[in-house]
Amino acid sequence: MSGSSIFDQLRADRSTLKEVVEDGFPRPEHTRVIAVANQKGGVGKTSTVVNVAAALAEGGLHVLVVDADSQGNASTALGVEHDEEQASIYEVLVEGARVADVAVQTRFAETLWCVPSTIDVAAVEIELINASQRESRMRLALEEYLRDREEGGLPRLDYILIDCPPSLGIMTINAFVAAGEVLIPMQAEYYALEGLALLTRSVDRIAQIHNPDLTVSMIALTMFDKRTTLAKEVEAEVRTYFPAATLTTRIPRSVRVAEAPSFGSPVVFWDPRSTGAVAYKKLAREIATRGTRAAERHDDSTEA
Ligand SMILES: Nc1ncnc2c1ncn2[C@@H]1O[C@H](COP(=O)(O)OP(=O)(O)O)[C@@H](O)[C@H]1O
Ligand SMILES: [Mg+2]
Secondary structure (H helix, E strand, O other), rough: OOOOHHHHHHHHHHHOOOOOOOOOOOHHHEEEEEEOOOOOOEEEOOHHHHHEEEEEEEEOOEEEEEEEEOOOOHHHOOOOOOOOOOOOOHHHHHHHOHHHHHHHOOOOOOOEEEOOOOOOHHHHHHOOOOOOOOHHHHHHHHHHHHHHHHHHOOOOOOOEEEEOOOOOOOOHHHHHHHHHHEEEEEEEOOOOOHHHHHHHHHHHHHHHHHEEEEEEEEEEOOOEOOOHHHHHHOOOOOHOOOOEEEOOOOOOOOOOHHHHHOOOOHHHHHHOOOOOHHHHHHHHHHHHHOHHHHHHHHHHHHHO
16 A cells, blocks of 8 residues: 555565575476366466466476366466367367377477367266266376376476366366365455365365365465455464465465466466566465475364
């Protein structure tokens, strides 16, 4: 609000920037598969996926984004074609295409790849209703892809980030079965905690049936406005219930983050020094350095 707070912010951004660009990101021991999910739309899932992916790739890591939302926003934001001619996650899940034949290299980094989504992807929910292995198709396809890369002498992927649709349908279930962790982006709003409770219950249910290791390892506060009392209160509550999973870095509301997709670019590449880009780089570093340490969190927090 006051002039000095803007300067403080700029100073903070500059020191953060230094901190995040100085060295590359640590490479995880195994490929980390992270489903980025929230059944609510407009909470920052896609922005989080593309910008964290961009920052990790810029830090030298090998990253695949799986666009699992028929709106194709992650594909757009990564500058990847997604008209009807383009093979997409639909062909992988419904027709058995190989991820290796569908994944597209982005123009931003040699190590940043995307499995696009097209409007066809909306039909996956219906096509898979009576299909065999309908919940595990994404996992099987990604496992095959990791093997294909190994056999082809390609570097091991460090991260697979799955951009989920705003629902808990078969696509999101596929993402939960494929993933080792769930990252929930959330806006600090009044009903956010109710939504979070529903989502963690769904994750637990999928974990029980299909994927015992699955955990909500991370919660990221997005579009955060630290001037509002409500945002601070909601943040405090989320940190109380999910002390280990809630990431320290908050993503502020920043018009640059919202503008970047119209240039077919993550803000991390389009305006790397903007507040939003700096925050996403910091978030990516936090995600990369904490590994899967937060795995314990969920149990102690559900008891609270
Ligand atoms: N930090 C931010 N500041 C301002 N606008 C944002 C921010 N993050 C996302 N947006 C905008 O909010 C809208 C919803 O974000 P998006 O990432 O598409 O959410 P979701 O994938 O959950 O629907 C988009 O128009 C996006 O550009
Ligand atoms: Mg989205």
